[in-house]
Amino acid sequence: MNSYRIPEIAKQYTEYDMIQIHTDLPDFPELRTRLLFAFLNGNSKLSTSSELYTLATSLVQLALDTHDMVTVSNDIKEKKAARSRQLKVLAGDYFSSRFYHLLAGAGQIDMIKQLSNAICEVNRLKMNTYMKMKQLKLSAEDYIHQTVEIKSQLFLSFSEFMSEVYDQAWPEILRSYAKCEVIFEEIFRMESGANFKGSWGFWHILQHGTKDERKQLQAEESDQAKVRTLQHKYHITSQLYQMLDSQTKMLQSSVQQLESDKLISELFHIGEPFLRFLAKQPKVLEEI
Template sequence: MNSYRIPEIAKQYTEYDMIQIHTDLPDFPELRTRLLFAFLNGNSKLSKLSELYTLATSLVQLGLDTHDMVTASNDIKEKKAARSRQLKVLAGDYFSSRFYHLLAQAGQIEMIKQLSDAICEVNRLKMNVYIKMKQMKLTAEDYVHQSVEIKSQLFLSFSDLMSGAYDQAWPDIFRSYAKCEMIFEEIFRVDSVDNFRWSWGFWHILQIGSKEERKQLQAEDSDQAKVRTLLHKYNIKSQLYNMLDAHTKQLQTMVQQLDSDKLISELFHIGEPFLRFLAKPSKVLEEI
């Protein structure tokens, strides 16, 4: 069995001085990468390729996430900001190109097609969400569902390979982890009013708030103090915390139904950040 060392291997592609000095990168997709590796490595037919497949997929995801950080407008006058934007574009392209190279070098042409199809699906989902957002037609429930699907598509492209005991469990367990990860991120997003727009809290208030509150949220120059008041009024962080608690418990039940003690142990270890966070509710709730 291979030991998990994907982030260390990926550093040879991500830790370039030019990138580190002039721009920032998104977080490495650690949780989803570990999940994919755990399931692939636990399959006797796939274990020899588990490291290659997981590394390639993590680089594709990092490339997509890096491109998501590129500002929509190219009208940047300040030299430092313009260079940062350009390097994000180039870095995202570079990470994606490494996935092609790694798999082609190993003769995994079918896997290149499989991941390429998944990339197309991710971009389709993103475009649909973007259109709904611009039209202000997205609900909070839609936001959760679409966010989870976007996070999951690359990794779920391996579903057909998960034969045997895990082919049924893999998609549901992965989506459940992705949902917990998404809610976890949204909890911390509440702390920054600048990042509130287009968040779960934004769509939730837009769905249930008064006409005046909805108008206030849709304004491009929303008053930050008033936004904070709405966050407290509708208990956004508390609701997200309760959502995470509920989904984590559901996930624990799903994982316990697997027939591999080793895989169960690994999956619980992967979910530890959620459990540690939920074990200290007082510090979180006192900020709400």
């Protein structure tokens, strides 16, 4: 069995002085990367390529996430901000090129095709979600679902290879972990008070709020104090905590159905941060 060391290997591609000095990168997709490695490494037919496949996939995900951080407008006059934007574009392109280089060098042309198709699907999902957001036709439930699908697509491209051993376990468990990840991120998004527009809380209030409340949320410059009042009124944070609690319990149940004790142990270890986080918040879980 190979030991998990993907983040360390990835540093040779991500820790360039030019990038670190002049711009910031998104977080490494640690949870989904560890999950993919655990499943690949537990399959005797795939274990020899588990490190290569996981590294390549993590670099593609990092490339997509980096490009997502690029501002829509190019009207940046301040030199430092303009350089940061340019380097995000270049860094994302560089991570994508490493994915091709790694797999091509190993003769894994079919895997290049699999991941390339997955990239197309990610971009299709992003465009569809963006259009629904722009037209204000997205529900809070749809927001979670679409975000989970976008986060999962690259990793779902391995479903066919795993089907003989894990049947439907891989896509189900992957999506369940991704949903925990999405909800977890939304909790911190609410607690930081940043970027409320477009969050789960935003779509929830837009769906259930009064006409005046919806109008207030859609204003170009929302009154932050009033937005916080709406968050409290609709119990946004506590609802997210309860969603995470419910999802982790469903996930635990799914993981326990697997036949490999070693894989079960690894998957519980991967999901442990969610459980520790929830254990510290008993009062919030009782609010609703």
